Amino acid sequence: MADGVYERILDESYWGHEAQFGGFAHALVVAAMKSEIADPQYAPVSMSMHFIRPFLTGLFRCEVAVVRRGRNMANLRADVYSSGKLAGEAIATFGRRREVGSFLAAEPPPELVSLVGVDEAPHDPGMGIPTHRHFDFWPRVGSSIEHRADGNRVGGWVRMRDEPVLDELTLVMINDLWVPAAYHLWQVGHVAVSADITTQFRGALPAAVAPGEPVFVQLRTAASAGGFVDEDTEVWTAAGELLCQGRQMRFVHA
Numbered sequence: 001m002a003d004g005v006y007e008r009i010l011d012e013s014y015w016g017h018e019a020q021f022g023g024f025a026h027a028l029v030v031a032a033m034k035s036e037i038a039d040p041q042y043a044p045v046s047m048s049m050h051f052i053r054p055f056l057t058g059l060f061r062c063e064v065a066v067v068r069r070g071r072n073m074a075n076l077r078a079d080v081y082s083s084g085k086l087a088g089e090a091i092a093t094f095g096r097r098r099e100v101g102s103f104l105a106a107e108p109p110p111e112l113v114s115l116v117g118v119d120e121a122p123h124d125p126g127m128g129i130p131t132h133r134h135f136d137f138w139p140r141v142g143s144s145i146e147h148r149a150d151g152n153r154v155g156g157w158v159r160m161r162d163e164p165v166l167d168e169l170t171l172v173m174i175n176d177l178w179v180p181a182a183y184h185l186w187q188v189g190h191v192a193v194s195a196d197i198t199t200q201f202r203g204a205l206p207a208a209v210a211p212g213e214p215v216f217v218q219l220r221t222a223a224s225a226g227g228f229v230d231e232d233t234e235v236w237t238a239a240g241e242l243l244c245q246g247r248q249m250r251f252v253h254a
Contacts, residue, residue: 019054023176
């Protein structure tokens with residue numbers, strides 16, 4: 001392909017609600033940007049992607065440009081196409097990790113102490129989404145089936161099957177993976193799909209977790225209003241390291 005152009009053919013392996021799973025499309029763009037920057041010293045720091053139309057099966061095309069590359073930061077942008085139509089736009093900051101001014105003010109979720117038991121079977125989210133077949137889930141906060149949350153908070157343990165490395169690509173999928181917090185609160189069924197997703201990478205990656213060890217995902221929502229609902233996420237290791245934060249707005253179908 002031409003410089004900055006990345007393509008692949010998509011099937012329904014990572015299908016969501018009548019389209020490619022948003023976190024999967026997000027991960028493909030991160031992969032393309034990492035290939036374009038082509039420097040392991042520059043890691044993704046933050047990426048925002050806006051969805052213009054659904055990503056379908058067929059040709060996926062990502063056109064990446066490095067807007068600026070400095071000594072410690074780089075800025076990238078991408079136009080993303082599905083079957084020849086513009087389907088998403090993304091901007092990202094990459095940077096060199098530096099140990100300067102570090103602190104952790106956020107409190108880890110209290111449920112981190114409730115580890116996955118040796119014989120504890122994974123939970124089926126019950127959504128019928130093909131993407132979920134690639135992951136195991138162990139809820140600890142709330143229940144989407146019972147429409148129950150801890151206030152506005154839900155979450156639990158999750159791991160990707162057959163994936164020994166927890167890197168940026170896996171994290172952006174996990175960041176969008178858990179059944180949305182709003183689904184735990186709505187008493188009438190709705191479908192909410194990503195209008196935009198921002199992921200901020202906080203921990204060093206690949207993460208220092210053992211192969212097969214799950215991470216903890218915590219989701220919060222503030223309000224569903226005007227046909228859109230927000231969602232904030234955090235992904236933590238069992239040791240209490242914050243790996244990433246996420247923010248997205250979802251379009252609510254009637």
